[in-house]
Amino acid sequence: MSTVTSNIVLHPGTPIKIAILAMGGQGGGVLADWIVEMAEQAGWWAQTTSVPGVAQRTGATIYYLELLPESAAHAAGKPPTLAMMPTPGDVDLVVAAELMEAGRAMQRGLVTPDRSTLITSSHRSFAVGEKAALGNGIADPNKVIDAGREAAKRLMCFDLQEMAEKAGSVISASLFGAIAGSGTLPFPREAYEETIRHGGKGAEASLRAFALGFDAAAKAPAAPAPIDTSRATPDVPERAANPEVQALLQRVKTDFPAAAHGMLVAGLRRLIDYQDIAYAAEYLDKCAQLHALEARHGGETSGWALTCAAAHRIAVAMSYDDVIRVADLKTRGSRFERVRQEVGAKADQLVYTTEYMHPRLEEICGTLPTALGRWLEQSKGIGGFVKRRMEKGRRVQTGTLTWFLALYAVAGMRRFRRSLLRHQIETAQLREWLDRVVRLAGNGQQALAAEVLHCRRIVKGYSGTHDRGDKRFASLMAAADRLAAPGTDPAEAAATLHKLLEAAMADEEGRQLDAQLALLLTAAKGNTTNSAQFSRQAA
C-alpha cells in the first residue's frame, strides 16, 4: 500500500473544523454524530474523534470534527487526511454545552477572533468545587462572556438547556438548532431536521428543541448582553393592610435612611412570620439603637453601612432555626404546593413527602421550658435515657394525619417560644453580640462594628453544622475585641476582620481561620502596625 508521488502539487480544499465541548451525559457524542450524518448525506467527507474515558463520568470532554466536500477529494484524487484533534487557533466553530466549558475552550486557545464562531449555552452546571463552598463559591459567568466577546469572531450565548427542557428534549438538540441558526455551516435547515427525524426515537421533542435553538441563534444580537447576577432588593410596599404592621412600616420609613428600607422590610416580614408583631417591633428597636449611634458619627458618609448590616444580620439572628420553625415551614400549605411543582406532579398524581429528621437531646431540651430543659440537660440518668430513646433518625411522613398533627402541634408552640430554653440561649448570645457592636459604634469604630454584625453570617445550619458555626463565631468575636484595642487603624481593623470571616468560610476544618488567627497574634505581639503586617502575610 505504498504510494509514491513526485513533483508535488498541493490541492485546494481546507476542512471546516468544529470542536464540541460537553460534559458527560450531555449528548456531545450524539451531536457530533448528527453533524457527521448530515454532512455525509450532503456529500461531504466527515471525520469525528473524541477522548471519552473517565470524562464520561461527570468530567468535561471534547468532540472534534472535520468536514470536507467530497468533490474536493475527487479533484485531489485521494481521500483527505484529517486531523484527530483541534489545533489552537485553527477552529471555525466551537460549541460549548455549558458556559464554563466555553471558558475552557478559550483557555485551550480554540477560539480566535479571525475564525471562530463560539456558540455556548449560558446555563451553568456548577462544578463540585463551586457547590461545596461553605458560602457562595459560584464563578462569575460574565468573565467568560467578556473574554468571549474579545476572543471569538462571533459569540452566541443563550440558555439552550432551558430551551431543551421546555421542549421536553435534551441540550444536544437545541445546540444542533443553534448551530443551524448561526449559519456557520453550509447546510440548509431541512438537512438538519431530516437528520433528527432519521434518528427516530424522540424526534418530535428534539425538533421542538431544535427550532427554539435555531430561532435564538438566528435572532442573536451581534454581542450577547452580560448576565445579571445582582440580587433583587426587597420591595418596600406603600402601606400594609393591618394597622399594627402599618405602624411598623411607618417607623421604618420615618426613622431610617432609605438605604436600609429594603432590608428592614425583609426583616420585618421574616420576624412577623417567625414569631409575632411584638417580636418584629423588638427588632426595629435594636436596629434603631444602632442607627442612632451611626447617625451620631456621620453615617451617611458610609452609606449607612452599619444600619444596613444591622437590619440584615439581626433579623437572621432573631429568627434562629429551631424545631418550631422547621415544623412550621414543613407543614405549610404553600410548601405542599411547592413540592408538587418541584417534582413535576400531574393533577391526577398523589404526592407524599418524608422528612429526614434527627433530633438530638439539645433540640429536645431547647423545646422545653427553660428550667425543665436545663434540668433535663444536666440530669445524667433521665437525660441519658431520653438520649438513647429519642436521639435517632426519624422518617417523618408529613402527609399522614398522625405525623402532620404532631408537627402542626410543635409549630403551634410558637406562642410559648419566648419561654423556652433555646430562646434563652439565643437571646443571651444575641445580647452579648449586640453589646459589642454598640460598644464599638459608640467608640466611633463604625466599620469594625458593621463587620462584627456581618460575622453572624457564619452562624447557620443545624446541629453539628450550627455548633461549628458558633465556635468560629466566638473566635471571630475574640479577634474583633483584639482588633478594637487602641493603636489599630479602625479601617484596617475592619478589613482584617472581614478577611478573617472569609478565612472562616474557606474550609470546613477551619485550617485557614486558625492560620490567619495565628498570624494576627504574632503580628499583634510585633508592634502597632500589626494588621498592616498581617494583611501582607495573609495575601
Add this chain to the structure above:
Amino acid sequence: MAERSFKKEVQQLRIPAGEEFRGEGILAITKGLLQAGVGYVGGYQGSPISHLMDVLADANEILEELDIHFETSASEATAAAMLAASVMYPIRGAVTWKSTVGTNVASDALANLASGGVTGGALIIIGEDYGEGSSIMQERSHAFAMKSQMWLLDPRPNLESIVQSVEDGFELSEASNTPVMLQVRIRSCHVHGRFITKENKRPRYTLKQALENPVRDTTRIVLPPASFVHEHEKIRQRWPAAVKFIREKKLNEFFDGDFKDIGLILQGGLYNGVIRSLQLLGLADSFGNSRIPMYVMNVTYPVIDEEVIEFCEGRRAVLLLEEGQPDYIEQNLHSILRKAGVTTHLSGKDVLPMAGEYTTAAMKDGIEAFLKAQQPDALATHAAAAADEAGATSLAADLEALTTPVAKPMQRPAALPMTFHPKVKELANVVPARPAGFCTGCPERPIFAAMKLAQADLGEHHVSCDIGCHLFSILPPFNLGATTMGYGLGAASSSAFNVKTGKRSISVMGDGGFWHNGLTSGIGNAVFNKNDGVIVIVDNYYSSATGGQDILSSRAENPDRATKNPIEAAIRGAGVKWVRTIDRTYDVAKMRDTLEEALTTTTDGPKVIIAQSECMLNKQRRIKPLFNKAVKDGKRMVKERFGVDPDVCTGDHACIRLSGCPSLSVKDSGDPLKEDPVAYVDNSCVGCGNCGEVAEAAVLCPSFYRADIIHNPTGGDRFLAKVRSAVIGFLQRRRAARQTRYAL
C-alpha cells in the same frame, strides 16, 4: 449488558465485499478480524478498547456463524495465555486490552508465547491509553515489544490503514512465527471514517480440528534446553523473516516531496497530525501531499535498518517524530546511521518535547524549529509563520493582527492561538476544574460518605484504593485514599501495614478487580499472612468503570456467560472469618456502623465488608423502560424523588461536601436575608436516597425530603388522600390566614 449496545452497528460486520463501511475505528478493527479469518478472540475491557469487547459480545451470533470463538477473559494474563492455541496449531487468534496496564498484567504469558513462537498468526490489539483522555500512568507499550521481541504495528490513523494492518499483522506473525502487537491510539479507536470491505473468512483451521488432532512439540515449550535455542531463533530466523516480509509487503511507506535534502521519519499513528502541522506551515494539503519527503513507520518495531539508510542517504538532515519516552527509536536510528557511516543529521527530541502527547501544535513547533535550522526557505513568506513569530515577540503586534479582520480569505489556515490575551488568561481564576466523579445516584457514594463519617468518629486511617469507579473517592468532595497500585491490588497494597496498633488499614476493591486478581492477591494474601486490616469490596453488579460489562458476580441473566456467583462464597472459601455483606449501600448509618465495627472488633485476620448495590447507570437503563411501561398500562407505580426545602436550608452545603451527587446542586435562595445559595435537587435525581440518609446519619439538617409520586393511584389511595387533605387543608388554611392578616 454493557453500557452501550452495538446491536445495530454490528450489522455492518455483514456488509458484503467491495462495499463501503462507515463507522467507528473499533468496529472497523472487528471487521478486519473477520476478513482475516480469525479463529478465536479474547481480551479484557478497558478504555479505549472497551467498545471492541462490547462489539464482539454483541456480534456473538455472527462470530458463531463463522466458527469463531469469543470470550471475555478473566484478565489480560488470561487473554494472553489464550494465544497458546496458536502455538501448535495454524489458527489465527487475536486478543485485546488497555495498555500499558493490560500489557503489564499479560507480560508473563506474552514472554512465554514470544519465546516459543507461534504457528498460527497471533495478534495483540492494544489500546494505547496515552495522552489526553488517558486514565493511567504515561508509559509506552513499545518496551514490551522490544524486551520479548514481538513486532509492533502503529498504522496511520485512517480506517483503511488500520484494517489493512490487522491482516498484515496476522501474515507477519505467521511469516516470522512471532506474536504481533497492533497499537491503536485513543482517538483512532473512536474515529469515524470509511473503508472498502472484503469478504468475511472462516478460519482455515478451527479449534475443533485442533482438539480432535492434538499436536505436541517440546521444542516450542519454554524449558531448558529449548528456551536457550529460542533466543537464538529469534535472532537467526524470526527477525530476518520479519524484516524480509515487512520490506516485501512494503508495510512502511515512503512519500516523496520537493525538498529532497531533508525528510521526516514518523510513527504511522502520528501521520495525520504531521500532515496537519505541515499544512499549517504551508507545506502540505488536506490530502497528504507534502512538500517534505516522509518515511512512515507503520511498523515501529523492528526498525528496518535498510529502509532507514535508504531514506537518509543523500539527505542533509531528517527529523524523527516519536511520541513518548524513552526515545527508543531515536536511539536506534542513531546507531543504525552511525554503524552505516551515514552522516545525515538526525533531529528528534532536541526540537520536540521529550515527554507528553504529540499534539498537532507540539509537532508543528518541532517541525518549524527543525526547518528553521535545516531549510529556512521552506518556511519563508508564510503568513501564519510570520504571525506566529510576531506572537512570540510582541503581544501588541499580535493583538492588532488578531483584532484587524482578515481582508481576503486565507489560502491556508493559520494557527494563531489567543491564549496570551489578558481576559483569556484571567479565565484561569474563573473556569472551575471538573474532576470526574460518581454518577447521579451512584451506590458507591454512600460507602465513602460513611467512610468519612467513620473517620470523623475514629480518626483518620490509611486508605488504599484500587482501580475502578470507586477510585473517584480520592477526588473532591470525598478526598479519601492514599495510593492505588493497580487493578485488583487495593488489598495487596495494604499488606505491609500488618502490624498490631490502635488503627487498622482500610483497603477498597471493586468487584471487577476482585475477580481480576484481588481474590488471590488481596484476600488470599491477607488470610494467609493473617493481615488485620479492613477490606471493603464494592460490588455494583458489573464491571462498571469499563462500561458495565458482566462479570462472575453479576446478577444479570446472560445466555452466553455464567453469572450470579456470589463474592461472599468465594471469600469464605478463601478462609475469611469476619465477613459482613451490606445489600443496600444507601443505608449510610449501617455502612458507617459496620465500618466502625470492622475497625474496632477484636477478631483477628482480615475484616471484609461486601458493599453491594446495583450500578445506578445500568439500573436506570434497566428499570426506566419497565417503569414507564407499567405507568402506561395503568398500574399503580410509586416514583421516589428527593428535594430540599429552600426556606429550611441555610446554605452551608455540608450535604454536598458529603455527597457530590451531580443532581444535588445549589441555587439562589430568593430570600434577601440569605445571601448564600441554598442546596437544591435538580430533576436528574433518581431517588436513590443518599442525600437524605447522609443528612440523617451525619445529623446535618432537616432540609431534605423524599417525595413519593404515586402514578395511577387506586381508589383507596384517592379516598385516603381526600380524608387527609380535608383535615390537613383546614389546618393549613387556618395558619395561612394569620400570615395573610399580617402580610407586609
